[in-house]
Amino acid sequence: MIGKKIDEIKVGDFAEFAKTVSEADVYLYAGITGDLNPAHINEAYAAKTFFKTRIAHGMLTAGFISTILGTQLPGPGTIYMKQELQFLAPVRFGDTITARAEVIEVIQEKNRIRLRTTCTNQEQTVVLDGEAIVSPPKAPKK
DSSP states (O other): OOOOOGGGOOTTOEEEEEEEOOHHHHHHHHHHHOOOOHHHHOHHHHTTSTTSSOBOOHHHHHHHHHHHHHHTSSOTTOEEEEEEEEEOSOOBTTOEEEEEEEEEEEEGGGTEEEEEEEEEOTTOOEEEEEEEEEEOOOOOOO
């Protein structure tokens, strides 16, 4: 299976992915990456922070954007080239995050797509905002 080629993509196209962030997700991410920051894994510590409880890693949330780009828009075969991110609000355990990627520019001659990338929680609060550049898959050579 191969994703959409550049001539199949237009400005305004978008895709979304939603997931409820669990405690297990955060612990698995911490173990895989080695990011054992107590703000993510130690409730006693986190209770004394600005957020008053543990929060998910920002990059775990950003990973939901990668899910869209690699599986939906453009999809399989896409090469992720650049991502700019602003983390605007915390993601707490139990939050349902909806990631969205929307095409804002198609650069045919370079086989590049520029996308607005956002993540919102169940209260429609934007928790992450950014922009990505990807190279969609090319048609297989015959």
